[in-house]
Each structure stands twice: as C-alpha cells, then as structure tokens.
Amino acid sequence: MTQSKNNLPEDVEIIEDPQDQDDQEMVSEAEKEAKWYVIHTYSGYENKVQTKIQMIIENQTKETIFDVRVPTEKVVENKNGERVVKERKILPGYVIVKMIITPQSWYLVRNTQGVTGFVGSANTPVPLTPAEIAQFGVREQVRHRTLEVKAGDKVQIIYGPFAGFMAEVEEVNQEKEVVRGLINMFGRETSVELSFDDVEVE
Numbered sequence: 016m017t018q019s020k021n022n023l024p025e026d027v028e029i030i031e032d033p034q035d036q037d038d039q040e041m042v043s044e045a046e047k048e049a050k051w052y053v054i055h056t057y058s059g060y061e062n063k064v065q066t067k068i069q070m071i072i073e074n075q076t077k078e079t080i081f082d083v084r085v086p087t088e089k090v091v092e093n094k095n096g097e098r099v100v101k102e103r104k105i106l107p108g109y110v111i112v113k114m115i116i117t118p119q120s121w122y123l124v125r126n127t128q129g130v131t132g133f134v135g136s137a138n139t140p141v142p143l144t145p146a147e148i149a150q151f152g153v154r155e156q157v158r159h160r161t162l163e164v165k166a167g168d169k170v171q172i173i174y175g176p177f178a179g180f181m182a183e184v185e186e187v188n189q190e191k192e193v194v195r196g197l198i199n200m201f202g203r204e205t206s207v208e209l210s211f212d213d214v215e216v217e
Contacts, residue, residue: 086106150178
C-alpha cells in the first residue's frame with residue numbers, strides 16, 4: 016500500500032504540510048485500541064466517502080470509528096517559470112479510517128455509498144503498519160518532549176511528506192517543539208521545519 020515519494024519529476028517537489036492541531040490532542044481510552052485501515056472507493060468518490068464517514072463518526076452512539084482521511088500531499092510544480100502549489104492524492108481511490116473493527120462498524124463503513132471494500136482478505140481488514148501510517152502522513156497523538164540535538168547534527172525524518180530523508184539540523188526550538196533542517200532534494204539543499212515527532216536522532 017506504500018508509494019515512493021522520491022520518484023517525482025524534476026519540476027515537482029513535495030513541500031511540508033503541517034499537521035492539524037487535532038493530531039496532538041489526547042486520545043480516549045477507546046481510541047487507543049483503534050487501528051488505521053484502508054478502504055477502496057470508486058474513482059472520484061474519496062472526498063464524498065470521507066464526508067459520509069465523518070457524519071457516521073459524529074452520530075454514532077458507541078465510539079468505534081474515530082477518524083477518516085483522504086491522504087494528500089502538497090507539491091510545488093514549476094510551470095512557465097512560476098512555482099505553483101498543488102494538492103494531490105497520495106493514493107487515488109483510497110481512504111483511510113481509524114476504527115475498532117466490530118460487526119457494526121465494519122457494516123457501517125463497508126456499506127457507505129462509494130465504498131467498494133476494505134483492503135484485506137475477504138471480510139478481514141488488514142490494519143496499516145506504523146511505516147505505512149507514516150507514509151500516508153498521519154501522525155498519531157504526541158506528547159510534550161525534548162529533542163537532544165544541536166546545529167550540525169543529523170536526524171532521520173520518520174513522518175510526513177519528507178519521511179525517509181536525512182536532515183542536517185540548522186536550528187532547534189524546544190518551546191515550540193520544532194527543528195529546522197536541511198534536506199537534499201533534487202540535488203539541492205532545501206530548508207524544512209519539522210515537529211520533534213517527525214524525526215528521530217541518528
């Protein structure tokens with residue numbers, strides 16, 4: 016289910032898409048048991064499916080479905096000498112849902128208009144691995160932390176659109192829990208700002 020983000024045309028580059036503040040809120044005890052699953056949709060129905068499942072989340076009496084996303088990334092394209100920012104789907108035709116699989120939750124999601132099925136075998140959906148979750152740019156609940164690095168140190172980016180890249184630290188802001196670093200993209204150094212939870216120390 017993963018798709019490499021390094022095999023891009025030379026006139027396209029991925030730019031950082033900051034995570035929503037909601038990603039950093041404490042999760043409920045029930046949500047801690049939930050996992051991310053991939054559902055397949057009809058082409059062009061991704062956003063409609065997301066809206067319908069969001070309505071299910073808001074109206075459910077027992078919490079078993081917690082989040083739904085259409086994985087996207089922002090890219091910069093050079094057109095006629097101008098840099099144009101566009102958002103594109105990472106995997107067209109797929110939506111990811113954070114849920115606890117029960118007969119009822121499976122039925123609700125599977126029978127949402129536009130959904131053709133879960134990714135998995137028969138009636139057994141297969142949850143995403145941590146690496147796949149990171150590939151889709153999803154960052155789970157985070158806690159306040161410090162990062163013991165300084166300018167010149169190397170860090171591995173593990174979440175977000177730059178997952179897989181190494182970055183050389185330029186600046187660390189412990190209060191905001193962000194680090195600014197340089198990554199090598201298309202043969203040139205690009206400065207990016209990353210959350211502490213986006214990186215790990217080498």
